[in-house]
Amino acid sequence: MQNRTPAGRTGRPRNAAADTAILAATREALVELGWSRLTLGDVATRAGVAKTTLYRRWAGKHELVVDAVAELFDELELPDSGSLAADIEGVVLQFAAILARPEARSGxxxxxxxxxxxxxLRERIRASIVDRQLRLVLEGRARAQRRGELPPEPDPAESARTVDLIFDMVAGAVVHRTLVSGKPADQEWVHGFTRVLLLGLTARPGEPDGAGGPDKAAGRV
Amino acid sequence: MQNRTPAGRTGRPRNAAADTAILAATREALVELGWSRLTLGDVATRAGVAKTTLYRRWAGKHELVVDAVAELFDELELPDSGSLAADIEGVVLQFAAILARPEARSGxxxxxxxxxxxxxLRERIRASIVDRQLRLVLEGRARAQRRGELPPEPDPAESARTVDLIFDMVAGAVVHRTLVSGKPADQEWVHGFTRVLLLGLTARPGEPDGAGGPDKAAGRV
Amino acid sequence: MQNRTPAGRTGRPRNAAADTAILAATREALVELGWSRLTLGDVATRAGVAKTTLYRRWAGKHELVVDAVAELFDELELPDSGSLAADIEGVVLQFAAILARPEARSGxxxxxxxxxxxxxLRERIRASIVDRQLRLVLEGRARAQRRGELPPEPDPAESARTVDLIFDMVAGAVVHRTLVSGKPADQEWVHGFTRVLLLGLTARPGEPDGAGGPDKAAGRV
Amino acid sequence: MQNRTPAGRTGRPRNAAADTAILAATREALVELGWSRLTLGDVATRAGVAKTTLYRRWAGKHELVVDAVAELFDELELPDSGSLAADIEGVVLQFAAILARPEARSGxxxxxxxxxxxxxLRERIRASIVDRQLRLVLEGRARAQRRGELPPEPDPAESARTVDLIFDMVAGAVVHRTLVSGKPADQEWVHGFTRVLLLGLTARPGEPDGAGGPDKAAGRV
DNA sequence: ATTTAATCGAGACGGTACGTCCCGTCTTGTA
DNA sequence: TACAAGACGGGACGTACCGTCTCGATTAAAT
Structure with a gap:
């Protein structure tokens, strides 16, 4: 994950169990202490490992925490609920549940x-966390297209832009709701959010457009 | 701002200019060093103030930076562009411009x-930063209602929920785009984002709904 | 004591009671905190006085404590016990009793x-403490001469040297016993000390001299 | 000296040279700055050592200075001058010479x-400084007994008391002369002091006793 | 079986920043 | 003027972690 395999073959090999123990200890410390009070010396102690061992494998606190947190997001799964809206709601709820856990929030x-x-570091975060979850958007769209809920993509560049936009909107809104506004991203909120998102993505522009005829607008702002 | 006004009348009064100098020095240090390398001793030196003076007024690094960053967002103004969509785009662009500045990003x-x-601390952030900018959403909506672009609100509770949702979606998306995805929230992106947001908020649900007829949907996903 | 009388007559006169209160507060703080933990701010508070008032009258911690301690030694009195040896023992015991008090030891x-x-500072100590107590040696000797226990002094220079020597030996031995050896300068010790001192000062040199016939020496070493 | 020898075998061993460098730096700082201006940060810098290293080995300024000063007194040697009086004079002069050095006086x-x-701390002083020099008194007495200048000790308890008394008188008088009276403990003064001390210890009580016939007393008071 | 080389635990090390305490000075308003 | 109150610039404190280093002791693969 973080470290080159020893490459050269001679010498005592690294203890593979240590990686697992260290990442688990990191999450444990995040829960108990939060990011700012977490210290590498403490993590090493919790993992039953010397500080040197830890530094041999990670460059610093940031890199270690990225890896420790990244594992949390691998739990995400796209549910097959039968409709695009329900699929999205399910995945957003899972995402919100992970962000509600202190080991994720804090780090x-x-x-x-x-x-x-x-x-x-940004590249590491993108690679370890963000890009790994893009799969959810891609698979969700593909499934919706298979179901006929969405048309096929004519323009690949436009398609990539839209995927990015969806990702920023979903992740951004949930994070902001959870960590800044400090309110739970619960069933009700997720439903409302998904409705706006999906409507915005699929509604025909022009007619009940935001700039269009106000007399007919039924939306609530 | 951060400290009880002297209240009691006796003793030497606090030097009001120090507050200004300290906050400016904090932003300067954020630009040069970023959050993690910023030290209060250095800020005090930059501000031409003793470390004790700084600690007399702020409890710590976090509180200080909240106040220093909060001032940045007071620049935000709701432009009067003639249409709701343009107003929103304008304000989102301003918001993105602030987040692009290193003194804001980092802290x-x-x-x-x-x-x-x-x-x-969360409460302080809410009070100093978030709530102060809710005015933009409220004023924007009122103006749109005056223009007839939006209907009046029948249900106050539902109205508050929608304001919160908008805020989480706007702030969240821009922050995520800027700081996580690491791509600029430029004119083009803001336009696309605003279009989706406004459409989602104003489109008649039921007809070209996300769960509705896929054959007619012209949206891009 | 420590401060020039205001001299110029205009303006509000100094509060004379403050001096007393400050010195008492200093001794109180010495008892409770010892020298190293005593702070002028704390003394001012105890005395019910502002720090400014204290600094207007004393230059610093050292000067203040010299004055506070000096007052303790003014209690010393030469008892009239009928013999030189008993007079000396009495005064040495009084001296030891003062040194046993924490406000004196510590400061x-x-x-x-x-x-x-x-x-x-050394001059201030000499003037405030040492020289003021030389009177005891001088008066004791005069009284012993009146009694016929000591011969009159033929040589004033030699006389002054001897007074100094006595003072250094008495004060030094008691201080060392009390503060360095950490044992009480009690009745028994004072008796033994006085015996050696007086014998050393009055014995005829030459005969049972330290360099003299060892066979006849009955002294204990 | 001050710190438990590593005892346990694991871990990087302490750098023994650091102890020497720190104590030397402490004495250097005492000479230049005196006790009250000496700071541990400065000592560490002078010794080319981190402040933490210093704190790892000494509990504080006091303990450090005790050790630094104690080494000075290890230079003391009992000269073999042929007579008890000369031996004592020699050792007292050495003692006075050490106390005349600023690194000793100040600390x-x-x-x-x-x-x-x-x-x-008192115990540390006793162990590091006082008790280590008791050897001089003991050896001096033994030598004088071998020479026949002093009789053997019949009573061990009385003997110990006398050793203590001598030590308090010698150390006390020299310290008081040097540091309080502020006059040099030079050849002449030491000679006078030694004469009184030795006479007091060896003269036959009873005859020219302090309480005895004043007419025959030739001593000067 | 021995060598070889990297790993491990432990903990000392030089260093930086922390947040606190006290110093001695100053600036107020009140007496 | 003096005084109480308290803010101020400054300096040292003792602590906590950082990331590096030096040890002696394992531990396997390569000899």
Whole structure:
């Protein structure tokens, strides 16, 4: 994951169990202490490992936490609920549930904050967390197209842009709701959000457009 | 701002200019060093102030940065562009421009991260940053209603929920685009985002609904 | 004591009671906290006085403590016990009793320590504490001469040297016993000490001299 | 010296040279700055050592200075001058010479002052400085007994009491002369002091006793 | 079986920043 | 003027972690 396999074959090999123990200890410490009070010395102690061992495998606190948090998001699965709207609602709810867990909340924003000044870290976050979950959007769209809920994509560039937009809107809204507004992203909220998102993506523009005839607009703002 | 006004009348009064200098020095340090390398000792030096003076007024790094960043968002203004869509685009662009500035990027996510474990800090962020900008959503809606672009609100509770949702969607998407995806929230992106948002909020559900007739949907996903 | 009388007559006169209160508060703080933890801010608070008032009258911690401790030694009185030996024992016991009090122990050595690098402070100690008690030696000798226990002094220079020597031996031995050896300078010890001192000062040298016939020496070493 | 030898075998061993460098730096700083201006940060810098290293080995300023000063007194040697009086004079002169050095003057009284409120510190002073030099008294007496200048000790308890008394008188008088009276403990003074001390210890009580016939007393008071 | 080389635990190390405490000065309003 | 109150610039404190290093002791693969 984070470390080159030893490459050269001679010498004592690394203890593979240590990686697992360290990442688990990291999440445990995140829960108990939060990002800012978490120290690598403490993580090493919890993992029953020397500090040197930890530094041999990770460059620092940020990298370690990215890996520890990334594992959490691998649990995400696209449910097959029969309709696109229900599929999206299901996945957003799962995402919200993960963000509600303290080991994710605390660490995720912190590494994002640091990534604003550290390109390598941002790349690591993208690779470990964001890109790995793009699969959900892609698979969801494909399934909806198979069902006939969505038309096929004529323009690949436009398609990629839309995938990015959906991802930013979903992840952004849930994160903001959970971490900034400090309110739960519960069933009701997710339903309302999904409705607006899907309507916005699929409604015919022109007619009941935002700039269009107000007399007919029934939407609530 | 952060400190009880002296209230009691005796003793030497606080130097009001120090507050201004400290907040400016904080932003300067955020630009040069970023959140994690910013130290209060350095900020004090930059502001030409003793470290003790700084600690007398702010409880710590997080509180200080919240106040320093909050001032940035007070620049936001709702443009009067003639249409709701254009107004929203204008304000989102302004918001994106602020988030593009390093003094905002670096500090904002860090305090949000810390706020996940510190209720007082979250409250401070809400009061200093989030709630102060809710005015934009409220005023924008009122103006659109005056123009006839939006109907009046029948249900106050539903209305508040929608304002919250809009705020989470706008702020969340822009933040995620800028800080996580690491791509610019430029004119083009803002236009696309605004279109989806407004359509989602105003389109008549039922007809070209996400669950509705796929054959007619012209939306791009 | 420590401060020039205001001299110029205009303006609000100093509160004379403050001096007393400050010195008492200093001794109180010495008892409770010892020298190293005593702070001028705390003394001011105890005395019900502002820090400014304290600094207007004393230059610093050292000067203040010298004055506070000096007052303790003014209690010393030469008892009239009928014999030189008994007079000396009495005064040495009184001296030991003062040194046993925490307000004296703690402060005295500290100012002496500082005086090794501060000539003005050493002079202040000499004037306030040491010289004021030379009277005891002088009066004791005069009384013994009146009684016929000691011969009159033929040589004034030699006389002054002897007074100094006595003072250094008495004060030094008691201080060392009390503060360094950490054992009480009690009746028994004072008796033994006085015996050696007086014998050393009055015995005819030459005969049972330390360099003399060892076979006849009955002294204990 | 001050720190448990590593005992346990694991881990990087302490750098023994650091102890030496730190104690030397401490004495250097005492000379230049005196006790009250000496800071541990400065000592660490002078020793080319991190502040943490210093704190890892000494509990604080007082303990450090005790050790730094204690080494000075290890230079003391009992000269073999042929007579008890000359031996004592020699050792007292050496002692006075050490106390005349600024690194001793400045620190010694300060730690004694602090020791009045800190039993552990007093014990450390006794063990590191006082008890280590008792050897001089013991050896001097033994040598004088071998020479026949002093009789053997019949009573061990009385003997110990006398050793203590001698130590308090010698150390006390020299310290007081040097640090309080502020006059040099030079050849002449030491000679006078030694004469009184030795006479007091060896003269036959009863005859020219302090309480005895004043007409025959030739001593000067 | 021995060598070889990397890993492991432990913990000392140089270093940076922390947040606190106290210093001695200053600036108010009141007496 | 003096005084109470308290803010101020400054300096040192002692602590906590950082990330590196030096140990002696394992531990396997390569000899």
């Amino acid at each position: 995720l924003m912190a590494v994002v904050a640091e990534a604003t000044r550290d390109d390598a | 904002l996510m860090a305090v949000v991260a810390e706020a996940t474990r510190d209720d007082a | 005295l050595m500290a100012v002496v320590a500082e005086a090794t690098r501060d000539d003005a | 010694l009284m300060a730690v004694v002052a602090e020791a009045t409120r800190d039993d552990a």
